[in-house]
Amino acid sequence: MTTTLPVFRTAGQKPVKPMKTTSVDRLRKPSAGWAGVLLLSLVSHSAAQSWWEGDHALGDWNGLRPELEEKGFTLTGSYEGNVAGNLSGGYGRGWAYADNWDLAFHFDLEKLAGWRGASFLINGVDRNGANLSGNEVGNFYTIQQVFGGNTFFLYGLSLEQKFWDDKASLKVGRFAMNEIFASTPVYWLYMNNGFDGSPKSLFSTGAFTAYPGTSWAARLELKPTDEFRYLLGIFQVSDRTYTPSKHGMNMDIRGEDGVTVVSQWQWNPEFFKQPLSSGAKGTEMKGLPGHYWLGAYVSDWDFAKWNGSGSRTVDYGIYLHGDQMVWQESPGSDEGLSLWAAWVYQPNEDVQTLPWQVSGGAFYKGLLPNRPDDRLIFGAIHGWFSDDYARSVSATGGGSPLSESILELGYRIELTEFAYAMPEFQYIVRPGGTGDLEDAFVWGLRVGVTF
DSSP, X not given: OOOOOOOOOBTXXXXXXXXXXXXXXXXXXXXXXXXXXXXXXXXXXXXXXXXHTSSSTTTTTTTHHHHHHHHTEEEEEEEEEEEEEEEESSSOOEEEEEEEXXXXXXXXXXXXXXXXXXXXXXEEEEEEEOOHIIIIIOOSSOSSTTOSOOSEEEEEEEEEEEETTTTEEEEEEEEOGGGTTTOOTTGGGOSSXXXXXXXXXXXXXXXXXXXXXXXXXXXXXXXXXXXXXXXXXXXXXXXXXXXXXGTTXXXXXXXXXXXXXXXXXXXXXXXXXXXXXXXXXXXXXXXXXXXXXXXXXXXXXXXXXXXXXXXXXXXXXXXXXXXXXXXXXXXXXXXXXEEEEEEEEOOOTTTOSOSEEEEEEEEEETOSTXXXXXXXXXXXXXXXXXXXXXXXXXXXXXXXXXEEEEEEEEEEEEOSSSEEXXXXXXXXXXXXXXXXXXXXXXXXXXXXXXX
């Protein structure tokens, strides 16, 4: 899961007109450590065919990796890269590259220390690159989902305790809200940041935090059955969450900080079940899987009003999501066609940028013969800007934003268990929402490697 950083205002801060930046302003070279990871990956590529069929680009370290995992220590790394170029519309023609590197250390405390059901996680993020939306297109929904916060972040630092036969868990530490809430692997298929991670309209005030921004948090999860899941979270809200110079290490709690409480109810049904196999425990039945949820949040903080007249101390919002497999190639298969839709409503237009957002799409897994893991994806977003935000932009000479829409079409090629590439296109209707810029047509390539 990846998402760009939101832009929000604190009380007393005036809205500013968006500025174009150059690629040089945003581009940083990956660290030497990551370059070494790539070199090792290339070396192992030539080592053996078994590497290509493995789960990780760096292999099993001559047996050391599974040995460490058996003892309770897991090290994982990943790379996500986005390249995109503007073919028409927007500001002008150009291209941009952005990337996200993630390194995580997971400790199974039950294996390491006999602490039943407990685990500890620490992970860091490094981001680099340029923003095609800001440089060439001028749209709100960022085209590259990994752009934002070009620096190193200490992102995750958390302890999780499972109990009640693993039907419940409590996680405390530092992590983002959209790591858990309003997030699904369905969204992660897309490159535009309006989809990827969570619906982007949730992030504009800072009440709903987004990866790689991090703050103190606690999350309770209950799974009484396979079909039902309940989530409850409480998160620190701070204007320091996304400060690049802090690198995610600003762990203080101040009196001016706020709190967001979020709750999510989820239903995971299977429709039209058919017999799959028979055994000692009876006939196994499988159907068309679906995932549906309703979520809501309320936040107590000092939210700056767009008209500069002061602040609002309480903000809230609700969101809905549903994804459903509607056709599968055989009973129990994950190959087939799935549809999805999402809706966000945040009524306080005096502090919100996008009070309304609707999105939806479809994806087909295994469409082409002998390509069972590839996916053809399509998605659409429409977001309405608030009247107060529109007036603040108009006052600075930036036009009057009304709404913006995104269409995305891509084909995700699973090269191996650990690498993929997705060529794609995006069409942006009313970039920036004002109608002053022509609709933009963008090409893109998203790639990823798990080390």
